[in-house]
Amino acid sequence: MSTTALRVILDRAGEESPSGIGRYALELTRQLIATAPRGCEVLGVVPASPEPEYDRLERELPGLAGLHKSALDRRQLRAAWQHGFTRLPGGGMVHSPSLLAPLRRHDRVESPGDQMVVTIHDAVAWTHPETVHPARASWIRAMARRAQRYADAVVVPTHAVAEQLGEVLNLGDRVRVIAGAVSSTLVLGDDADERAERLGLPDRYVLGVGPFEPRKGTRELLWALADTAAPSIPLVLAGPTGDADVDIASVRADARLAPDRVLALGALDDADLAVVYDRAAALVVPSLAEGFPLPVLEAMSLGTPVVHSDAPALLEVAADAGLVVPRADFAGYPRRIAEALRRVLEEPLLAEELVVRGHDRVRAFSWRDSAEKTWQLHADL
Numbered sequence: 001m002s003t004t005a006l007r008v009i010l011d012r013a014g015e016e017s018p019s020g021i022g023r024y025a026l027e028l029t030r031q032l033i034a035t036a037p038r039g040c041e042v043l044g045v046v047p048a049s050p051e052p053e054y055d056r057l058e059r060e061l062p063g064l065a066g067l068h069k070s071a072l073d074r075r076q077l078r079a080a081w082q083h084g085f086t087r088l089p090g091g092g093m094v095h096s097p098s099l100l101a102p103l104r105r106h107d108r109v110e111s112p113g114d115q116m117v118v119t120i121h122d123a124v125a126w127t128h129p130e131t132v133h134p135a136r137a138s139w140i141r142a143m144a145r146r147a148q149r150y151a152d153a154v155v156v157p158t159h160a161v162a163e164q165l166g167e168v169l170n171l172g173d174r175v176r177v178i179a180g181a182v183s184s185t186l187v188l189g190d191d192a193d194e195r196a197e198r199l200g201l202p203d204r205y206v207l208g209v210g211p212f213e214p215r216k217g218t219r220e221l222l223w224a225l226a227d228t229a230a231p232s233i234p235l236v237l238a239g240p241t242g243d244a245d246v247d248i249a250s251v252r253a254d255a256r257l258a259p260d261r262v263l264a265l266g267a268l269d270d271a272d273l274a275v276v277y278d279r280a281a282a283l284v285v286p287s288l289a290e291g292f293p294l295p296v297l298e299a300m301s302l303g304t305p306v307v308h309s310d311a312p313a314l315l316e317v318a319a320d321a322g323l324v325v326p327r328a329d330f331a332g333y334p335r336r337i338a339e340a341l342r343r344v345l346e347e348p349l350l351a352e353e354l355v356v357r358g359h360d361r362v363r364a365f366s367w368r369d370s371a372e373k374t375w376q377l378h379a380d381l
Helices: 020-034 051-060 074-082 134-150 159-166 192-199 218-226 248-254 270-279 294-301 312-318 330-346 348-362 367-380
Strands: 004-009 040-046 066-069 093-095 115-119 153-156 175-177 206-209 235-238 262-266 282-285 306-309 323-325
Touching: 004 020, 020 040, 020 367, 040 051, 051 066, 074 134, 093 367, 115 134, 115 367, 153 159, 153 367, 159 175, 159 312, 192 270, 206 218, 206 294, 218 235, 218 248, 218 330, 235 270, 248 262, 270 294, 282 294, 282 330, 294 306, 294 312, 294 348, 306 312, 306 330, 312 323, 323 330, 330 348
Parallel strands: 004 040, 004 093, 040 066, 093 115, 115 153, 153 175, 206 235, 206 282, 235 262, 282 306, 306 323
Antiparallel strands: none
């Protein structure tokens, strides 16, 4: 019996602390392996990387049928594929969990098995270009134009992103909405107390999860905590802040927040992150623009009430399981965030209701379902 291979581009998935897209690629690929139809196998494609990253990928993805190691590193591969200068050996199905893909002209009539599917996680490079590094925004738009020309399908995480992309790209009926889900490794361990003590977590706090970018409402969140309507409670930030696009310390000082009101923990592994979610009085997601707000589902999975903006993707993913803060009348946005946080912290019945709704909502998302929809997409092509 012949075997059909699905080649998955594993950009940044082998790093010790994978980016959001790297984590997405790992989780999806694990379940693509687990749900592979009879006669199908999953191969990985990775830019030239340090040996530990190759080893980590093979440990993280048991059952991977093989790993194609490009001779080009990530930067070189991004440039080469942007200009169509290289391709993968052989033909067949290619699935990219991002826009990094060898998009090129291919003959679907003569070679019906040749498929190219890419993923666009958000429309921020078009809707809020000022919040993205110019070089990155230019690359995203260039690769999206290649996807418009050559991709057989484009995966997006929400209907909100599909609608936003429809205004700037002509993708026709090639868009498929396939959501992400909570990481399989985000679980609370038996050593939660020890981890909380090591992290120096306050007894009660609200939580913000990175990346800390202008479009994530980071400035507005800090100003909200400084508002007289805000509860007097620390803000814990989970995620790297050293290279954040928003200078946390500077905004905190401008808002006249005492240094002990903001605790930046930096990047955390999933075991620590689970503890931080679990012990938070509330997660606040004040994003101005979103693609797929994974922290919302992560918090809900661990029983933490969520306060979030009315950005379309947030409304879609949270449904009625979060407390919504309108962004209109933007000058008053920080105060409305402060008032929403005070409600959750001071109204136990409201917080309990949000927790119950959150548990129900998070059940609608699973990586297995995402993988099965991905296999079905390739079958439909």
